Amino acid sequence: MSHYLEQRLKIRHLRVIDALERHKSVLGASRALRVSQPALSRTLQEVEEIVGTEIFERHSRGVRPNETGAVLTASARRLLSTIRELEADLGRMADGERRSIRVGALPVAAHGLLPAVLAHAESEAAHLSIEIVEGRTDQLVPALLSGEVDVVVGRLYPSVPGQGVDDSLVRRVLYNEPISLVARADHPLFERGGVITLADVQRYGFVLPAVSTLMERDVREVLEAIGLPVDTGVQSSSVGFMRELLLAGTFISAVPRVLIAGDLTRDTLRILPFSVPDMVRPAGLIYRSTLSAAGKLLLAELEREVARLEESDIVELWDERAGE
Numbered sequence: 001m002s003h004y005l006e007q008r009l010k011i012r013h014l015r016v017i018d019a020l021e022r023h024k025s026v027l028g029a030s031r032a033l034r035v036s037q038p039a040l041s042r043t044l045q046e047v048e049e050i051v052g053t054e055i056f057e058r059h060s061r062g063v064r065p066n067e068t069g070a071v072l073t074a075s076a077r078r079l080l081s082t083i084r085e086l087e088a089d090l091g092r093m094a095d096g097e098r099r100s101i102r103v104g105a106l107p108v109a110a111h112g113l114l115p116a117v118l119a120h121a122e123s124e125a126a127h128l129s130i131e132i133v134e135g136r137t138d139q140l141v142p143a144l145l146s147g148e149v150d151v152v153v154g155r156l157y158p159s160v161p162g163q164g165v166d167d168s169l170v171r172r173v174l175y176n177e178p179i180s181l182v183a184r185a186d187h188p189l190f191e192r193g194g195v196i197t198l199a200d201v202q203r204y205g206f207v208l209p210a211v212s213t214l215m216e217r218d219v220r221e222v223l224e225a226i227g228l229p230v231d232t233g234v235q236s237s238s239v240g241f242m243r244e245l246l247l248a249g250t251f252i253s254a255v256p257r258v259l260i261a262g263d264l265t266r267d268t269l270r271i272l273p274f275s276v277p278d279m280v281r282p283a284g285l286i287y288r289s290t291l292s293a294a295g296k297l298l299l300a301e302l303e304r305e306v307a308r309l310e311e312s313d314i315v316e317l318w319d320e321r322a323g324e
Contacts (some may be wrong), residue, residue, distance in 0.1 A: 247263075
């Protein structure tokens with residue numbers, strides 16, 4: 001294996017290694033880096049010449065790192081993370097008191113939690129420069145490892161083998177995300193008074209989330225538990241589209257309450273008085289080893305907003321579920 005990596009390995013090599021492992025194909029990596037496929041392939045060839053061996057296995061569906069590639073990918077992400085932290089430090093020095101943070105947000109947090117956090121931000125936190133990057137867990141965790149985002153906010157799904165090494169990441173649970181049946185505030189079902197029945201609910205159409213496969217799985221599990229069909233009605237990956245259907249028609253939805261926290265707070269949507277099985281769905285923050293000053297400010301604002309949402313029965317504070 002070739003020596004003198006510090007002289008021959010360049011940042012563009014690290015970015016290509018990281019992108020190939022994340023997107024699992026030359027096409028996906030080239031699109032993400034905005035370079036041509038031939039240019040990316042040449043860069044990969046350069047890396048393999050430098051280290052003296054192949055680092056990615058080619059197969060019919062794309063590429064995957066071999067044993068050497070896995071070691072190289074992990075190191076590339078650590079180096080990229082260090083470079084981005086240096087960039088942030090230099091930016092803070094240039095901007096004086098200005099503090100910036102890049103937040104990776106899962107769909108529920110992006111639509112239901114963070115808007116309120118930013119709207120209610122107090123004192124120093126109100127002057128944070130925040131960039132929101134919405135995505136799925138399998139997209140955001142690698143971005144966190146490589147330093148493209150500073151923290152990830154949302155549902156804390158269990159780690160899945162093969163989605164990247166995340167032993168170095170801290171997972172801080174702040175709240176539980178209950179799932180409920182919801183409808184517009186003046187829906188005919190609310191005129192009945194008291195608890196509604198399964199037959200009452202089945203009279204109306206459903207609009208269900210397809211925002212992420214993991215959230216859709218949790219919703220389906222709840223619907224199956226209460227005896228409702230999961231393959232009927234409208235499914236959409238657009239939270240805005242779902243919301244318009246709920247507000248304009250007599251549709252019912254099953255969603256994490258925090259996804260529609262703004263509507264619940266404004267009383268444009270309401271939770272139906274229908275018993276839904278409890279499901280433990282921890283949510284909070286993921287970050288690398290320690291939080292920056294900006295990260296600590298964001299955490300404080302998240303904790304304040306979670307406390308407000310708990311008072312409105314939209315989320316459940318995680319401490320109250322300790323030991324379950």
